[in-house]
Amino acid sequence: MSLLEVNNLSVIYEPRGAEPTYAVRNASFSLERGEFVGLVGESGSGKSTLGFAVTRLAKAPARISEGTILFDGRDIASMDEEELRKQRQGGFAMVLQSGMNALNPVRSIRKHFGDIFAAHDHVPTSKRLARAYDLVEKVELPRDVLDRFPGELSGGMRQRVSIALALSLEPQLMVFDEPTTALDVLVQHAVMGTIRELQKSENFTALLISHDLGVVLESTSRVMVMSEGVIVEDGTSQQILHAPQHEYTQMLLGHYADPRAEVVEVPGLVVRGLTISSTGLGSALDAVSPKTGEVTAAPSAPARRRPGRPEVAAIVVDDVTKVYPRPRRGSDPVTAVDHVSFTLDQGQSMALVGASGSGKSTIAKLITGVERPTSGTILFGETRVDTLRGKGLRGLRQEVQMVFQDPYSALNPLHTVEYALMRPVLNHTGLRGAAARTRVLELLDTVGLTPVEQFAAKLPHQLSGGQRQRVVIARALACDPQVIIADEPVSMLDVSLRAGVLALLDGLRVTFGVSMLYITHDLLSARLVTDQIMVLNQGRVVESGQTAQVLRFPQDPYTMELLEAIPQPHRAGAGR
């Protein structure tokens, strides 16, 4: 008998005053004991809803409308609350998406364990402390975390604590809902490693829900793919990787590539062409002689030089250091940026990569004049950025524009797209009336939001994430800037939307001669849209050079570690 048997399960969302929608439709699958299964899909595919349904955590307005969930032979879809609560010990446990917030901020970790033991009484009082020690050690944490409060732990540590808490229930089934999504790349890699080891040693059945097919293929032996509430494919990891049947799976797989490969190709994205087409990417990227490992050809298509601008480097950062004062009593001052120098030419694109806390966002703040360097100089063209004030800063903002990570919060939800774009046009270009409106529509056309008239009238909530990010990019372009600083512009977007936005950013560089500083932890996208790269670790540049060269033949151990942390579908099954 299977551990979990889901038959014809449908989950319906019934919000008040709106049409009900099906989040999950007629899902049927089963999980065998000891199996590690992945559940993959993009946002809105219903994968989390399904995960919540099988652990009976779905709350109103979501409701299981039909079907059965047999766990160990008993139907949990129709269990009452108290029976369900008891079932959670020795039954099914869940680790949540944002595990960082899964702990009660006002309770110590010790009390979290205590609450669970008190609720189920499955461990005798005298052995509870020893069990808690045992559990935190299993997730590779020191014993003294028990005396800490959640706010004193890092995101990775908190996620490990919530895994240990889930383990304390001695579950037969563990559901991991995007367990590492909110974590930093390197931490993500380490936590996934721990999950894999625990699954082997504790031998629980695991369901790993993720949007990242790479992560899932790397860990699981079987994968289910979900799209629009329906499980469209269910097969072994090898099958999914090598012979995907459904076009949706094929599309997801198509967006994976190894940034270390000689030819990197992602559908819909040509990095070095004047127009967006779907061929000829890899060959144009770089020509490397395999024997010497040297990059021989200039990688990118030449960018158009901008008329009427002096022929000097766009940005010169010279020996810049930024030290923040002590964050709190008793700690040391933080050196966010440590003697960094680089030059960004007109029409050039450079990637700043590193884990969080590496100083990459601080560099963006220094260049935009939001923060001032502690020492060193920053030149924009012939202007000193680090000493600018008032009017000079306003002038700088016309030339240096930001594209932010989260397109969902970068637009005012109360204003139309036209309004969002009209503001910078009025403020920075001096255009008025019909001319200003023409410019707004032109911008929409540039970022590919056509028909422009229709998009101009829309409100942010009527747009998809990718469309919103295009509006944000159009807004950055409104005052015809020389430099665009893109801070993780695609990390919040679904895989299928990423390539389009990246292609747009790259096209801007080529057609308008805009320079781009591309801040990311995602080395694949860095490889696709930049020709220079700087790898930062704790504020210091550990490696820099041509992107293809650095990523293919990394010299610094930190760069290698970053590359190693990228989920690789092709490693599927390697560890089992």
Place this chain on the structure above:
Amino acid sequence: MWYPLRKLGLLLLTAWAAITLNFLLPRLMPGTPADAAIAKLAQNGPVDPATRAAIEAQLGVPTGDVWSQYVQYLGNVSRLDFGVSYTFFPQSVSSLVLNALPWTLVMVGLVTIVAFVLGTLLGVLAAWKRGTWLDTLPTLGGTFTSAFPYFWTALLLVFFLGYTLKWFPTSGAYGLEATPNLSLAFIGDALGHAWLPAVTILVTSVGGWILGMRNNMINTLGDDYVTFAEANGLRTHTVAIKYAARNAILPNLTGFGLALGGVVGGSLLVEQVFNYPGVGYLLFNAVTNQDFPLMQALFLMITISILLANFLVDILYGLLDPRTRR
């Protein structure tokens, strides 16, 4: 240990600043109290030197430089010597204030605390039973009663409960014949008099606490740690109290601190309507009679009580929220 000491230091510093301001402000005005009184007399004809000397002797003329006055003032404040009231001559300001203070503290203070506790409990219940009558009734009722103007509620209660039904006396803190003492009979009498103003304050303020707590609680119920606690099968009351309500109450503490601080100064309207001999009543009299020594002492006391209430809430925060202890 650091955190309470730091907060205590802050309290002492702000209290000192308030006392100093209280000293400086009247001195920034031109003239002395005696000048003002003499100027008033002068409107009716010339003031002879003997009258002038008498008035100056009564009201006092500043001597010495500002520093020595300041030191003297600090000394007086530490001895609670705020001079003699103009209106209630020859009673001293401090005796007036000390007589009024217990009435306000006990009646208004207690009701404020009761309103907070009751409102919070009802709010927790409403959020936990969202959508049932346990939610609708307190939420709608709270919205309704908190929209009543204070004095209107007071008049309604006075009319129905006091005048028509004659259940409670309608004014004062105790019967006309009684004198304050600690006998059971007097305490019973005082309690009877306290009912109407207390109920009025409760009715108008409890709704705000219910709504605030309910909304906070609904937010925390959607938080991941509550979902995770449920996923771990914790007992229902543990999830409701130790996880959801425990976090939901934190933002409300600030409001509670403000309400506590406002007890001394904010009871003016209540005490006026019910002729209740508390601090607010005293303040009203002081203002209408231009009784400057009394006003100065009352303003200082109101400031200090707000500071004290904030200090208490800070300490409470430190106990309840580990994140503030850093």
